[in-house]
Amino acid sequence: MSSYTVKYFFLILCFVFLGAKATYAQNKGDQVYEFNFFEVTYPEAIQKITDQCGVNFIYSDDNIPLVKKITFQRKQAKLSDILNLMFDGRFLGYRIEGNDIVISVHRIPLDSPEGRRLTKYPINGVVREKGTKETIIGATVIVEDLNIGTVTNFDGFYSLSVPIGSYRIKVKSLGFFEYDTLVKVEQAVKLNVQLNIMETKLREVLVISRNSEIYEGILQLSNITNVTPEATKELPMILGEGDVIKSLQLMPGFKSANEGSSELSVRGGGTDQNLFLIDNVPIYNATHSLGFYSIFNTNSLKNVTTYKSGIPAQYGGRGSSVIDVHLREGNNQKFNVSGGIGTISANATIEGPIKKDKASFIISGRRPYTDLFQLNSENGVNTIVFYDLSAKVKYQINSKNTITTSGYFSRDKLSFQDVSASEWGNNTANITWNSLLSPKTYSNMTLWYTHYSVSNIINTVPETSYITSYTLDDIGLKYNLEHYFTPYVTFKTGLESIYHLYNQGDIAPYAPESIVTPTDAQDISAIESAAYFDIEWNIDEKVKLGIGGRYSRFDNIRNRRQYIYELTPFTSTGTLNTVVDTVFYSGFNIDNSYHNFSPRASMSVAITPKHSLRIAYDRMAQYAQELSLSSLPNNAGVWIPSNKLIKPLINDQYSIGYLSKLKDGVFDFSFDAYYKDSKDILEFHPNGRYLVTDQIENDVVGGIGKSYGFETLFRKRKGKFTGSMAYTYSFSFMKVDEINDGNWYPTNQDQRHVFNILGSFQLSPQIQFSAVWNYASGRPYTAPEGKYIKDGYVVPIYGERNAARLPSTHHLDISLTFYRKMSRKKQNESSFNFSIYNVYARKNTYSYIFRSSKSNPEQLETVKVYLFSILPSFSYNFKF
Template identity: 65%
Template sequence: MLGYTQEEKPDHYAFNFKNTSYHDAIALISEKCSLNFIYSDDNLPIVKKVNFESEDATVDDVLKTMFKGKFLDYKIIGSDVIIVVKRIPLDSKEGRLLPRYPINGFIRDITSNETVIGATIYLEDLEIGTVSNFDGFYSISVPMGKYAIKIKSLGFQELDTLINVNNATNLSVSLDVLNTKLREVVILSSNSELYEGNLKLSNITAVSPEVTNELPMVLGQSDIIKSLQLMPGFKSPNEGSSELSVRGGGTDQNLFLIDNVPIYNATHSLGFYSIFNTSSIKNVNTYKGGIPAQYGGRASSVVDVHLKEGNNQRFRVSGGIGTISANLTLEGPIKKDKASFIISGRRPYTDLLQIGQDNDVNTILFYDVSSKFKYQINKNNTLTASSYFSRDRLSFQNISSSEWGNNTGNISWSSLLSPKTYSDLTLWYTIYDVSNIVNSVPETSYRTTYQLNDYGLKYGIEQYFSPFITLKAGIETVAHVYNQGSITPYEDVSIINPTEPQKIRALESSAYMDYEWNINNKLKIGLGLRYSRFDNIENEREYIYDVDPYESEAKSISSQVIDTVYNNSIKFDHNYQTLDPRLSLSVAIAKNQSFRVSFDRMTQYSQELSLSNLPSNSGVWIPSDKYIAPLINNQISMGYLIDFKDQKYDFSIDSYYKTSQNVLEFKPNGRYVITDQIETDVISGDGRSYGIESIVRKRKGKLTGSLSYTYSFSLNNFKEINNASWHPTNQDQRHVFNLLTSFQITPQLQFSAVWNYASGRPYTAPIGKYYKDGFLIPLYGDKNSSRLPSTHHLDISLTFYRMMTKGKKNESSFNFSIYNIYARKNTYSYIFRSSQSNPEELEAVKVYLFSILPSFSYNFKF
C-alpha cells in the first residue's frame, strides 16, 4: 500500500461495515472523514463486499483491509484519496505484455510560451520517465490507469499533475519561472539521472545562459564557452581564449551548431570571445563521449546551441551594457499564441570613441545579429526560420587589416505525425569568409580572400515505441564549396602577381540511426550507427605528379607537376565511405550511483590548418580528396557518478582513451601560402590522447560551487617530425584545475569566484642560431619539446539583481568583475630575438596578455 504522504499522525474513527459494497463503503468513508475519493467505478469489485469493524481505526487501516489481496492500491494526498489499479512492474514479463497508450505533448514556458528543452517528465508510480526534445516535445507510453506526473526543468517551478489514461492522451503543460534564482551554475544532466527514471547514455554537459551572467567576465562579456571551460575535459588552448580543445582534439574538431546549422569559426576578436550572445540563447548542450549518431562531421565534440523562439504573449525588450560592448534584444508576438519573433544584436563601441581621430589608428571591432521567427501552423505542425550573422574587423594602422565572419540561415518544419512519431525537416546554409590586407609596403601590398559555402538538407524522425524503446533516424546531404583563397595586388604600384586557386566542390551525404533500449530501470543500452559518404566533384584542373605526394614513402619529397588535365564536365572524381558505430551502456549500481561506458567512432572530412601563428582567422579548411584521407577518431570512455544527501552534493569521474588516424599537418619548412596544390605541402600522421576527468559539486544552498581536475595526454606521430617519435600536440596540458564558488549574500546579491590552474603548453624552443643576410636566426629543435610555465589566475565577481516577482514586468542586474585579481603575468608565448645587451646571443622575450583587468556589465529586461 502506498499510504500517507503526510508526516502528521492520522485521525482515528469508528467503522462498522458488514457486507457493504465497495462503492457504498467509499461513500461512507468520504462523508465521515471529509475525504475526496478519486477512482473509476470500473475498477471496483462488484461481487466482493467490505467487512470491517473497529471503534478506533485510521482511514489507512480500513483501506488496507478493503484492498488486501485485490489488484487495487491507493494513495492519500491531503484530502484526496486516489484509488488505482495495482501496478505490475513494467519491466517484468507480465508488464511488458500490458497494452499501452501514449501520453505526449509540449512543455512550455508560461511567461513567453516558448518550448522548454530537456524538461523531465516522471511517473513515480511506474518509476519511468523521459525528457522533452529540442522542440519541447515528449512522448511516453503507459498502461491504462490514473497517474501522478511530475514535470520539472532547471529554472522552473516543479509541476505535479494527475492524468487518467485510457487511450492516446495529450498533456501539454506550461511551467512557471522560479521566483528565486537556482544556484547551479553548470548542470551535468547525467548526475540527475538516478532519481528521474531516465538513465543518460551520453556524457552531456548543459550550460545555463542565465547563470553565466553571474560569473566573472572579461571586459564585461559573459561567455557560454568560457563557462564550459570550467568543466573537466573542456580546455582553453590559450589563456583568455574562447576556443575549445576537447579531450586532446584540435580546435577544428568541435562541431558548433546554431539551430542545427554548423559554424566554422565560433570566436570573435581573435578568439577572446565566442560568437554566442547569451541574450539570444535558449539552450546549450555539449557532448564529449557517448555522442549520438545524429551528430557527424567533426571528430571530438559537439556544442549544440538553440536560439530562443521569441515571446508570443507580449512584447519585451532586454539588453546590456558592458565595459566595451552593448547588446539589445527585441521579441514579441506577431500574432498572439500563433507567431513570434526575436532579434538580438551585439557590438562594441570602442570604435565610436575614435570618431574624429585619425582613421589609421588600431581598430578591433566585432558585431553579431541573430533572428528567429516561429509560426504555429496548427497543433501538430510548426514552422521556424532563424539566421545568424557575425563580422570581425582588425586593423593595425597602415600595416595590415583583417575581416572575417559567419552567415547562416535555416528554415525548419516540425511535425507531430502521430502520438508516438515526431519529425523535423531543415533546409540550411552557412558561409564563412576571410579577407586580409597587408599594406606596410605599397610595392608588395596584397589582399587575400578565402570562403567556405555549405548548403544542406536534413530530415530526422523520432519514434517512441514504448517507455523502453526509442528510435531516432535521419538523413542529411551537404554541398560544400571551398574557395581556397586568392591573392591580388592591393595598391596600384604593387608588383604582387595575382593567384586564384580553383574552387573545390564536394558532396557529403549521411544517414544515421540511434536506438535506445531501457532493459529495465537499472540498465540502458544505446546503439547508434552513422553512414557517411564524401564525394569529390572533379576539379577544373587536375595535376599529375611525378610521385604521389601523399604516399607514405614520398611524403618528404617535393612532388613535381608533370602534367595538367583540364576538365570541362561536372562529375564525381573520388569518394570515401565510412560507417561510424556509437555504442553506450549505463547502469544504475544503486539508487544514487551509476556507471557508464561508451565507444564512439567519428569521421571528419575537412581539417583546418593554420597559415600563421595568429589564432582565429588564420587557418584554411582542407577537404579530403584522392590524396588526403579523412580524420578518424576512435574513443572509448568510462564514467562513475554518485550523489549525496538528496542531490545536494555529487561526484563524477571519467576516463577515456582516443586514437586518431590521418591527422593533417604542414610539412616541416613547408609553404604556408595559398596554393592550388595543398596536397604537396601537408603530411599525415597518427594521434592518441587519454586522461582522467573528475568533478565534485555542491549544488544546493547559499554556498554552491565545484572543483574539477583533468589529468591528460595528447600526442601525435608523423614520420617527418621529431624522427618519427611521439610528441605532444599544441593542446597537450597535463594538469588543469578549476575551482568555482558562488555565495548568495542576500536574495539580491551574489558573489562568485573562479580559480584556474593549468600546466604549461608545449612549444618549440631554439637549440642554436645562424646568420642569414646579416640577421641572427634561431635554429629550432624538436617540435614541442619544451613547455611554457604553468598559468593560474583568480577571477571574482559581484552581481546585484532585482528579484523576479509577480506583477513586475522588468528586472535588471549589475555585474562587477575583476579578472586575474592578483595580477599574475601568465606567459602566452616566447619571442626569440637578438639580445639587446649582446646582439650575438638569442634572448627569449615573454609575451603575456593580461594583468589585473576590472570590468562591469549592466543587464535589463522590460
C-alpha cells in the same frame, strides 16, 4: 554390461527423474506460507514471493500488469493459492518447474476487460514556459505510479505510453516550479504543460542533464553538459561580457585553446574538431576578437548542450565533441525588451508576438560602442571591432505542425597598425518544419545555408606584402524522425546531405611596390551525405543502453584542373613533390569517394540508487580539417577537404565513467577516463607553403595521434553556497613521418593539468558573489636551438616540434552581482555585475617571440608576450 542393459537403465533413470521433478513441482505449489499482501503491485508481489518462498519467476516485463494491485492476507495458504489469484489463466497462466515459476501469456480479444487493461495509450505534448510560451528543452516528465519517465526533446516534445488507468504526472525542469496533475487514460491523451519560472535566481551555473529519472537520476548514457545562459552573467567576466563557452571551460575536459580564449580543445582534439551548431546549422568559426568572446550572445540563447562521449549518431562531421546551441523563439504573449552595457560593448534584444499564441519573433544584436585599442600611432591604428545579429520567427500552423526560421550574422575586423589586418565572419539561415506525425512519432526537417569568409592583409615588408581571401559555403538538408515505441525504448533515425563549396582563396599584391604574383586557386566542391539511427533502451530501472550508427559518404566533385605528381603515392622525401603534368576536365563528375560507418554504443548501470557506471564507444569521421596559417594573425585558418591524397580524420574513443549523487542531490561527484586513437590528422609539411594553392595536398602531411587521460568533478549544487572543483589530467601526442624524424611529439593541445575551482555565495536575495581560480600547466611550443646571421640580423634555427613548454598559468577572478526588481509586479528586473579578472595581476605567458636584439642585432633575444594583467570590468543588464 551389454549396450541394451545400459540403454534400459538410462531410460529408467530418465523416468524416475521426470517423476521426481513432477512430484517436486507439485509439492512446491502445495507448500504453505503466511502471506500479508495489501495493495501491492504485481512487480512488488513477485519480488516478495521470490524472497519468501525461494522461487524464481521467469516472465517478460511487457506482460506483467503495471497498475493492478493485489490484496491477499492469510496466515496459512498454499503458494498455488496466491499464484491462482494472480495468474488466473484468462490472460496470464503459470506452471511450476522445480524452483522456477514460468508465466505464460494467453491470447485474448482486445475489446475484453483484460485486453483493454493491456492496451497502452500514448500521453504526449509540449512543455512550455508559462510566461513567454517558449518550449523547454530537457524537462523531465515522470509517471509516478509506473516509475517511468522521459525528457523533452529540443522542441519541448515528449511521448509516453501507459495502460488504461489514472496516473499522477509530474513535470520538472531546472529553474521552474514542479507541475503535478492527475490524468485519466482511456484513449490517447494530449497533455501540454506550462511551467512557472521560479522568482528566486537560480545559482547553478552548469548542469548535467538528460539523465534518466527512473532510478534517482543517475542513468546517464552520454557525457552531457548543459550551460544555463542566465547564470553566466553571475560569473567573473572579461571586459564585461558573459560567455557560455567560458563557463563551459570550467568543466573537466573542456580546455581553453589559449589564455583568455573562448576557443575549445576537448579531450586532446584540435579546435577544428568541435561541431558548433546554431539551430542545427554548422558554424566554422565560433570566436570574436582574438577569441576573447564566443559568437554566442547570451541574451539570444535558449539552451547550450555539449557532448564529449556517448555522442548520438545524429551528429557527425567533426572528431571530438558537439556544442549544440538553440536560439530562443521569442515571447508570443507580449513584447519584451532586454539588453546590457558592458565595458566595451552593448547588446539589445527585442521580442514579442506577431500573432498571439500563434507566431512570435526575437531579434538580438551586439556591438562595441567604442573600438577597442584604437590607439593612434605614427604607423597607423590598432582596431578590434565585431558585431553579431540573430533573428528568429516561429509560426505554429496547427497543433501538429510548426515552422521556424532563423538567421545568424557576425563580422570581425582586426588590425595592428599598418602591418596586418584580418576580417572574418559567419552568415547562416535556416527554415525548420516540425511535425507530429502520430502520438508516438515526431519529425523535423531543416533546410539551411552557411557562409564563412576570411580575408587577410600582410604588410610586414611592402615589397612582399599581399592580400588574401578565403570563403566556404554550405547548403544542407536534414530530416530527423523520433519514434517512442514504449516508455522504455526510443528510436531516432534520419538523413542528411550537404553541398560544400570551398573557395581556396586568391592572393594579390597589397602595396604598389609589392612583387607578389597574383594567383587564384580554383574552387573545390564536394557532397557529404549521411544516414543514421539511435536506439535508447531502458532495459530496466538499473540498466540503460544506447546503440547507434552513422553511415557517411564524402564525394569529391572533379576539379577543373588536376595535377600529376612525380611520386604517387607520396613518400616521405623531406621535400615537396614535383608536378609533372596538368590535366583539364569539364562537366560534373564524381572524382573520389570516401565511405565510413561510425558505430556508437553506450551503457549506464546503476550500482545503487545513488551510484552508477557508464561506458561508451564513439567513432567520429571528419572530412575537412582546419590548418592555421602561422604567418598570419589569428582566425586566419583555412578548411582543407579530403581528396584522393588527403584522407579523412577518423577518431575512435573509448571512455568509462562513474557518477555519484550524495545527500539528496546536494552533492555530486563524477570520474571519467578516456582513450582516443586518431588517424590522418593534417599538419603542414615542414617545407610547405603556408598559403592556399591548387596543390594543397603537396603542402600537408597526415599523421596518427593518441589522447588519453581522466577527468573529475565534485560539485555542491544546492544551498546559499554552491560551487565545483574540476580537474583534468591528460596527454595528447601525434606522429608524422616528415616531422621530428617520425617520432611521437606532443600536440598543441597537450596540457597535463587543468584545475578549476568555482565558488558562488548568495549574500542576500539580491546579491551574489562568485570567484573562479584556474590553474593550467604550460603548453608545448617549438624553441630555437641555434641561429645564423643573414644581412646583419640573427635568424633562429628551430629544434624539434613542440619540445619545450611555456610556464604554467593561473589566475583568480571574482565578481559581485546585484539584482533589482524594477516594478511591484516583479515583471521588470535589472542586474549589475562588477568583475576583476586576474586579481593578483599575474602576467601569464601567452607565447614567446624570438627576434634580434635592438641593442645588438646579431644577438637572439626571447620576448615574453602576455595578454592581461589585472583587468576590471562591469556590465549592466535589464529586462522589461
